[in-house]
Amino acid sequence: MTFSFVIPTYNNTTLLFNTLLALNRQTEKESYEVIVVDDGSTDGTRDHVMHIPRHYNLRYLYLERDERSCRARTRNHGWTQAAGEIVVFIDSDILIRPDYLAELCRCFACNERIAVIGNRLMLSAPVAPEEVTSGAVFHTYRYNKNSNLREFRYRLYDVISYNINTQVYPWTQFYSCNAAVPKRFLELAGGFDENFKGWGMEDVELGYALYSRGVNIVIDHKLEVLHQYHERGEAGRSDRPAQIDYERNINYFLKKHPEALQMPDEYKVPFFKGELADDSIFREDDNRYIGIDFRDKGKTAQMKKLLLATTERKKTILVVNDYVEEGDLDI
DSSP states (O other), rough: OEEEEEEESSSSSHHHHHHHHHEEEEEOOOEEEEEEEEEESOOHHHHHHHHHHHSSSEEEEOOOOOOTTTTHHHHHHHHTOOOEEEEEOOOOTEEEEETTHHHHHHHHHSSSEEEEEEEEEEESSOOOOHHHSSSSHHHOOOOTTTTTGGHHHHHHHOOOOOOOOGGSOOGGGGOOTEEEHHHHHHHHSOOOOOOOSSSSSSHHHHHHHHHTTEEEEEEEEEEEEEEEOTOOOSHHHHOOHHHHHHHHHHHHHHOOTTOOOOHHHHHHHHHHTTOOGGGGHHHHHTOOEEEEEEOOOOGGHHHHHHHHHTTTTEEEEEEEEEEEEEEOSSO
């Protein structure tokens, strides 16, 4: 299995430096390349990138800044030139863990017709390059001891399910800051729509295009990355111009895909803005709770049969405590 990381960037040399250093630490021996797509930076990004010590093949692609510049165009320019079977999208402020590719191999060995989405810990302090090189940053920040740093989507999963397909619209969770998709399905879906300008929705729309073509969306909580601290933060959630971009892009999406949301029109924009809950979170009081402990890898087949059987039961809340480290039950 071969992989291509596609990393869009714009005037972000300090954080990108750490992102590229972290890519040196992969434990998986699978073949991978890294493609940095520079969307017209003016901060000397190329010189910084090409002088980073690395153990992988790195390609640097530069796009002139013009009226066509956008996140969709930058990512399209990268993935269309990718040599890998699997395209991995990460942002230029992301640090991936050493077992990142090993985890992706586990996922795609279970099912090739999937798009795998990971989650983030949102760091609250800057990271020094030495912390990345030594691996110390990955010991400092971990899911099980930094719950206060989990990104907002964890709250959704805790309420609904880590099986995102229990949601009515699982494709809404397709965020390209940490996502992996077989290249052939990107080709099938046509990639990112470059009519989305500014912040937001270009990745969700690709998620919809993939899902509509029979590609399942999988949330893998083991595919967790570190989002480096920077002053911009999650710009789209607090920055007024970005919010204007976001609402414009929502309206473009709804015009392009009027069939996507089965709800009254007046609810659709609030739904995307997080002001309207996904209707699958409303549980009735008479739900039946089933708790299952799974400890024996040799009984995986039986466990899968049991889980499938419970899907026929209405008003059931199923909680599986999975103690098998090297299984595929979660996928």
